[in-house]
Amino acid sequence: MARVFLSRQRVRYAETDQMGVVYHANYFVWFEAARGEFCRDLGISVPAMEASGLMLPVVEAHCRYKSPARYDDVVRVETVLAELKKHSVTFGYRLFREGEKKLLVEGTTRHGFCDLDGKLTGCPDAYRVLFESCL
Amino acid sequence: MARVFLSRQRVRYAETDQMGVVYHANYFVWFEAARGEFCRDLGISVPAMEASGLMLPVVEAHCRYKSPARYDDVVRVETVLAELKKHSVTFGYRLFREGEKKLLVEGTTRHGFCDLDGKLTGCPDAYRVLFESCL
Amino acid sequence: MARVFLSRQRVRYAETDQMGVVYHANYFVWFEAARGEFCRDLGISVPAMEASGLMLPVVEAHCRYKSPARYDDVVRVETVLAELKKHSVTFGYRLFREGEKKLLVEGTTRHGFCDLDGKLTGCPDAYRVLFESCL
Amino acid sequence: MARVFLSRQRVRYAETDQMGVVYHANYFVWFEAARGEFCRDLGISVPAMEASGLMLPVVEAHCRYKSPARYDDVVRVETVLAELKKHSVTFGYRLFREGEKKLLVEGTTRHGFCDLDGKLTGCPDAYRVLFESCL
Numbered sequence: 110m111a112r113v114f115l116s117r118q119r120v121r122y123a124e125t126d127q128m129g130v131v132y133h134a135n136y137f138v139w140f141e142a143a144r145g146e147f148c149r150d151l152g153i154s155v156p157a158m159e160a161s162g163l164m165l166p167v168v169e170a171h172c173r174y175k176s177p178a179r180y181d182d183v184v185r186v187e188t189v190l191a192e193l194k195k196h197s198v199t200f201g202y203r204l205f206r207e208g209e210k211k212l213l214v215e216g217t218t219r220h221g222f223c224d225l226d227g228k229l230t231g232c233p234d235a236y237r238v239l240f241e242s243c244l
Numbered sequence: 245m246a247r248v249f250l251s252r253q254r255v256r257y258a259e260t261d262q263m264g265v266v267y268h269a270n271y272f273v274w275f276e277a278a279r280g281e282f283c284r285d286l287g288i289s290v291p292a293m294e295a296s297g298l299m300l301p302v303v304e305a306h307c308r309y310k311s312p313a314r315y316d317d318v319v320r321v322e323t324v325l326a327e328l329k330k331h332s333v334t335f336g337y338r339l340f341r342e343g344e345k346k347l348l349v350e351g352t353t354r355h356g357f358c359d360l361d362g363k364l365t366g367c368p369d370a371y372r373v374l375f376e377s378c379l
Numbered sequence: 380m381a382r383v384f385l386s387r388q389r390v391r392y393a394e395t396d397q398m399g400v401v402y403h404a405n406y407f408v409w410f411e412a413a414r415g416e417f418c419r420d421l422g423i424s425v426p427a428m429e430a431s432g433l434m435l436p437v438v439e440a441h442c443r444y445k446s447p448a449r450y451d452d453v454v455r456v457e458t459v460l461a462e463l464k465k466h467s468v469t470f471g472y473r474l475f476r477e478g479e480k481k482l483l484v485e486g487t488t489r490h491g492f493c494d495l496d497g498k499l500t501g502c503p504d505a506y507r508v509l510f511e512s513c514l
Numbered sequence: 515m516a517r518v519f520l521s522r523q524r525v526r527y528a529e530t531d532q533m534g535v536v537y538h539a540n541y542f543v544w545f546e547a548a549r550g551e552f553c554r555d556l557g558i559s560v561p562a563m564e565a566s567g568l569m570l571p572v573v574e575a576h577c578r579y580k581s582p583a584r585y586d587d588v589v590r591v592e593t594v595l596a597e598l599k600k601h602s603v604t605f606g607y608r609l610f611r612e613g614e615k616k617l618l619v620e621g622t623t624r625h626g627f628c629d630l631d632g633k634l635t636g637c638p639d640a641y642r643v644l645f646e647s648c649l
Binding site (some may be wrong): 257258260261262263264265267269315 | 392393395396397398399400402404450
Binding site (some may be wrong): 128130133134135137138141164166167168169170171172173174177218227 | 263265268269270272273276299301302303304305306307308309312353362
């Protein structure tokens with residue numbers, strides 16, 4: 110049973126656009142914030158991981174927009190580790206307005222296990238064990 | 245033969261992150277800028293289109309990251325109209341560093357033809373004719 | 380004795396730049412988030428205020444950068460209502476790394492009391508009373 | 515007679531907010547882009563300057579907002595080198611809608627001459643001569 114991690118974002122004015130809704134690219138920023146909290150909850154400090162020489166740059170990103178979030182909404186983000194491969198890990202995200210069941214947005218980001226030069230390496234065992242525990 | 249429209253972006257410091265490369269979500273902002281220039285070149289003013297009641301919100305976005313753009317790079321964006329359906333239009337983007345042939349990033353955005361309330365409508369004929377001319 | 384309201388921001392990767400620190404313009408976004416929480420705590424819903432026809436656009440902004448915030452830091456924002464005039468209100472902000480006393484950044488934003496067309500109006504009494512209670 | 519350098523920015527949808535105008539913090543991003551073009555025109559490559567160990571982080575920023583820029587506007591930025599001191603340089607910016615004379619926004623950014631660790635150093639003579647030529 111996949112681990113689902115919950116986090117929340119309060120929508121900023123800066124994140125809206127003149128359509129009166131959240132600008133589409135900003136959901137990827139929330140994905141990043143949610144992923145960071147997912148890792149922290151798992152015992153992984155992203156700064157420490159990067160200091161150890163393991164980078165997780167985004168190699169693919171996807172998002173479907175069903176219904177818009179608006180200024181001052183509290184958005185609930187459900188994050189899962191969707192897939193773990195030799196050279197990459199994929200996170201999945203589903204967003205809801207707090208207290209509601211209607212899906213706003215769903216997306217994925219795939220990340221390569223890279224060294225500081227951006228070269229694909231594998232995932233060190235210590236991290237792999239932690240990631241595997243979420244599947 | 246699909247029409248390929250070229251536009252350019254100079255990478256801003258604001259668009260980089262601490263990995264020393266362009267933050268992944270910002271490519272979607274460049275897609276938007278490139279799409280706007282594509283439309284302008286086609287004779288479509290996005291502000292006028294919106295004033296007439298036709299909105300094109302992003303309903304799906306996708307990007308593959310091959311190689312990073314960096315601060316001060318001039319990035320060349322090739323934009324095409326990839327698909328035209330009854331209720332949506334899809335744009336495709338390929339990014340290169342100016343003067344180079346190595347693909348940096350490729351992506352797509354799909355847009356619904358909506359009214360001001362975000363309800364899916366069709367595409368008015370005047371715009372459809374213009375979009376069709378690019379396929 | 381001025382009311383000091385505390386709020387917190389976790390630094391996102393998106394908010395860093397290639398210098399490895401938070402990009403300077405992003406502090407103004409945190410000021411906005413802090414101001415929104417200040418108002419909420421005071422019983423003012425910014426969306427409701429705007430729906431009633433009162434807008435508070437920024438007419439002046441200032442920031443001094445002493446020491447940088449970094450990715451994953453929890454930043455504590457102290458917000459005060461610094462000045463209340465007939466046509467404008469000024470908020471002041473001081474930022475610290477959570478648990479530390481060293482000032483990172485301090486700034487102000489001044490806001491006009493405007494109608495939906497951006498014309499300066501006064502501040503309705505109901506809001507003025509609330510703002511005055513913070514001085 | 516101070517050198518005034520002109521550059522232009524096309525307003526992106528991403529830069530607007532739900533008030534239908536450019537979000538106030540984004541003007542500082544345009545200041546940065548304008549400053550980069552100012553330096554380039556002067557023969558200074560910011561990436562090369564940083565590679566040589568000279569950083570120019572923002573130590574103070576200020577902006578007055580007179581009239582808003584809107585989506586798709588072409589904004590003309592007039593940049594000047596306003597002040598040159600032993601440890602800092604200040605740039606000034608004035609923004610107009612292309613073809614118009616009404617001031618939209620004016621601001622300044624002050625930058626420290628720092629080494630890679632963020633410690634204040636002086637300005638190397640080669641750069642100082644170039645900056646002095648603009649006063």
